[in-house]
Amino acid sequence: MPQSAYIHIPFCKSKCFYCAFMSVANTDYIPAYLESLKKEIKSYYKNEPLKTLYFGGGTPSLLKSEHISEIIQMFNFETMPEITVEVNPESAHPDFLSGIFSAGANRLSIGVQSFDEKILKSIGRIHTPKQAKDTVVNAFSAGFSNVSTDFIYGLPFQTQDKFLDDLAAAIETGVQHISLYGLKIEEGTPFYKNPPVNIADEDLQADMYSAAVNLLCENGFEHYEISNFAKNKKYSGHNMNYWNCEEYYGFGAAAHGYLNGARYANFASISKYINSPLEKEFLKNLTPKDMENEAIFLGLRRGTGINFIDFKNRYKTDFLEKYSVILEKYKDFFVITDTNCAFTTEGFLVSNSILADFIEL
Template sequence: MTESVYIHIPFCRQKCKYCSFVSFAHPEFIEKYIEALEKEIKYFYKGERLKTLYIGGGTPSLLTAKQLEKILTLLNFDSKTEVTMELNPEHLTEDYLKEIKNLSINRLSIGCQSFDGRILEEIGRKHSPQDVENAVKFAFEAGFENVSLDFIYGLPNQTIESFTSDLKHAKELGVQHISLYGLKIEEGCYFYNHPPKNIADEDLQADMYLKAIETLSDFEHYEISNFAQEGFYSRHNLNYWNNTHYYGFGTAAHGYENNTRYSNQTNLKAYLSDPLKKFEHSLTAQERLEEEIFLGFRRKSGVNFGLINKKFNINFEQKYSKILDKYISSGHLERTEYGCKLTVKGILVSNMILSEFLD
């Protein structure tokens, strides 16, 4: 049974200079895109009552409430479902937030990135710090009780001090959840071909991350990149990290069902002409185990030996005893009541540690 849905809305007003996500500055295709989404959802979705629904992007807030409603009516969910929507702070009005609240959207994830206006300009964001403050204020006034802000650290000319003050400001605004991402410059974004000056090196990024953990010590650091007040974990994302099944709808969306990972076409026109096409990869038991380990170690709770042994019919501690012993004695891993997790020192070099679990 698949009880989670991700829907990708691949439109943005303009591309931010650091962003390689699949999104297009072509809002003129939105109507056609909704038709294609309807076709895809009607074909694949089996009508399960959803536990979580996530509308991500791109910029889902480019859609009108009517357009969103058209998509949402295809899905079976109720007031217990966590329904998240990603928003860009610019051009948000209180009326729009009230309209989407009436559609039963109950969690908002707003892209802030930084509260420093000069940095926002340098990275190609089209909003001001004030726009973010207004977006959060309007969200609370519209009745949302679960609001998250995204930040990037390691941005051009960003200092540990300015990043720390951003996080303190986020807390002052009263948000329940904060996501932090280290700047990554990947092929396809403007910065890849025009590298910015004064960006943080790996060491400074690590220092910023450590400072963030300290600054957000009154939040629960429940996943490598995510911090929340008690009871405000992202249930949808926990679902990914718990390696459970979900549908993925829309251009470039990924899904996971029946031990098969699939992805949709990334080219917008190709998706519009054939929204039912999926590229599938059926996972071997070893691949599933490795994914379980990778995703499990992202969580604060880490890997649960009993659960993983039962699921894969293995003895985890025996199979990986060398790696576990090595990294527990070096302080990169630590035992928990039910298994093992990364320490903060381990998180900083998690790629290296996790690669050792690969067959």
């Protein structure tokens, strides 16, 4: 039974040069989009009490807080649900933050990316470092006690020291959660057409990641997932649900969901979605082997990795026995205890190639 729902808000003021997410810099679509979104939710949602609801984007802070409130009210919740809204500093006004907090949102994810003005400009971000810091302060003032900030490493003009200074500044703000992503030049982005200069190579990115892990862990953050760090166990419950291979709804253009053993995706084109919000662009029933692969792929993203008993109960497979050759081959990249198998920090850095071996087996 799904206990999570993701809502995609595919609007941005302008497109960042590295961004491969589905969003458009045209807010004229918002009224029609919201109508279709509500239609989709009404049609598919079966009133299950949710543990988590997540508004992602795009830029959900381009909506009015009343819009967010109206959507939240369409769902039933368990006691103490986690309701996250992603915001961008240039549009997360104090009134918006108070409005969504009053509507029930209790977790904020702020797209900071860097606290350096020159770097922000070079990647097409339209906020200033001050706006980013003010957003954290305003979030706490609005009542949020669970605030996350996103950062990217490997950006143009970003040295390792600069990156670590940014993280130190984030720690200083008192946020409880930090997400880190390495810059990737993805097809279809402005950076793909006009590659940036002065970006970190693979080795420097790896050094930046390792140094960030050390800094955050020294400052009381737990490295609970390959890209995510939390203080006081303030994990992203919504994302934990993905990594635990649990079911969830995905509502909105380009949203993905997982229901009744099938993965699906909605239309990634805004106009197609607005016209046909109930149709799916993609639907695939997972085989038992697909499910097992996903459990490895997603489970090994977590700091605790894979629990052997859970794995056996769900997939009827003895993890240590079936994958013994791979675990031996890459033994320096794993920590294996009596109950769990997890990547080391170095293992996370080379996880893509190791995971490919698991999937082939």
